[in-house]
Amino acid sequence: MLLDVGDAVESLGGRYGTGPDVGTGPADMVTVGERTRWAFCRPAEHGGSGDSSGPTAEGVLAAIGALCAHRFGSADVAGLRVTLIGLGNVGTHLAKALSSAGATLTVTDVDPGRRALADAVGATWVAPDEAATAPGDLLVPAALGGLLSPDVVPLLRCAAVAGPANNQLTGEHVAAMLHERACSGCPTRW
Ligand SMILES: NC(=O)c1ccc[n+]([C@@H]2O[C@H](COP(=O)([O-])OP(=O)(O)OC[C@H]3O[C@@H](n4cnc5c(N)ncnc54)[C@H](O)[C@@H]3O)[C@@H](O)[C@H]2O)c1
Numbered sequence: 001m002l003l004d005v006g007d008a009v010e011s012l013g014g015r016y017g018t019g020p021d022v023g024t025g026p027a028d029m030v031t032v033g034e035r036t037r038w039a040f041c042r043p044a045e046h047g048g049s050g051d052s053s054g055p056t057a058e059g060v061l062a063a064i065g066a067l068c069a070h071r072f073g074s075a076d077v078a079g080l081r082v083t084l085i086g087l088g089n090v091g092t093h094l095a096k097a098l099s100s101a102g103a104t105l106t107v108t109d110v111d112p113g114r115r116a117l118a119d120a121v122g123a124t125w126v127a128p129d130e131a132a133t134a135p136g137d138l139l140v141p142a143a144l145g146g147l148l149s150p151d152v153v154p155l156l157r158c159a160a161v162a163g164p165a166n167n168q169l170t171g172e173h174v175a176a177m178l179h180e181r182a183c184s185g186c187p188t189r190w
Contacts (some may be wrong), residue, residue: 002028006035014038019052021166022088022144026051057093060164064098064138071160072137072188078102081136081190083158085128086143087114090164094142095121106134109143133157137189141165153177159190 002024009018009032017038020026026043033039033046042048065075072080080103084095087109095117099105105123108131109115118125126134132147135157141147145167153174161168161178169175 002031003035006032006039009038010036012038025089051089053089054093056090056164057097060090060094060140060142060162061097064140064162067160067162068138076101077138080104080138081106082138082140083107083126083131083134083136084123084140084142085109085131085147085163086141086165087111087117088142091140091142092117094140094164095123098140099123103138106131106136135190138162141168146170148174148178150174150177153181156181157190159186159188 005018009016017040018032019040020029026041026048029039029042029048030046033042040048041050041052044050064077068077068080069075077098078101082098082103083106084091085108087095087107095105095107099121105121106126107118107123108126108128110128115125132139132152133155137159139156139158139161140163141161142163142165145165147165148168149170
């Protein structure tokens, strides 16, 4: 299957390059790269830049800092109550960094094996279907996309959302709902 992906990417003649995402990693890009040179983040020993989740987490932390400065008056997350959904590659970096920075963490993952990380960083574990609407200052989606829908937005009990998950909104109209919510009395801290 990965070789077929490589063929498909190569057929685009460089107009699209691929890399690891949910369910794939740098080693898979070696296989994809057998059929195309447009496969990124291969392991360093294969001439690539390796796992992208660390740099992705750095970018997310910068975005969280900017958001917190805007919403809460300080980029410092110390003392903020943060709910983190997804303790995979990026989420693990975020959990450790946010915990070290003094945030109070609530976390979840559909993989119960990730609970050990929750314990290691002193986080409170909640069930996956309870996390998005758990009370807290900041919600960090770090699992799959499509978390924020017209059904979920009215139930949110957070004052800000920032995270790495791709396509967090189910549609552009959800952005308008979030904006309206922020303008109509949503608390600055929850
Ligand atoms: N890895 C990167 O460099 C990178 C870059 C940009 C964006 N992203 C995006 O960030 C998100 C996380 O990527 P990743 O590389 O950490 O993936 P990952 O596969 O390593 O981790 C995803 C985690 O989410 C968990 N999960 C899946 N569905 C869930 C649910 N409904 N509730 C709670 N947990 C759930 C999985 O069990 C897994 O632990 C994805 O949306 C990805 O597209 C990743």
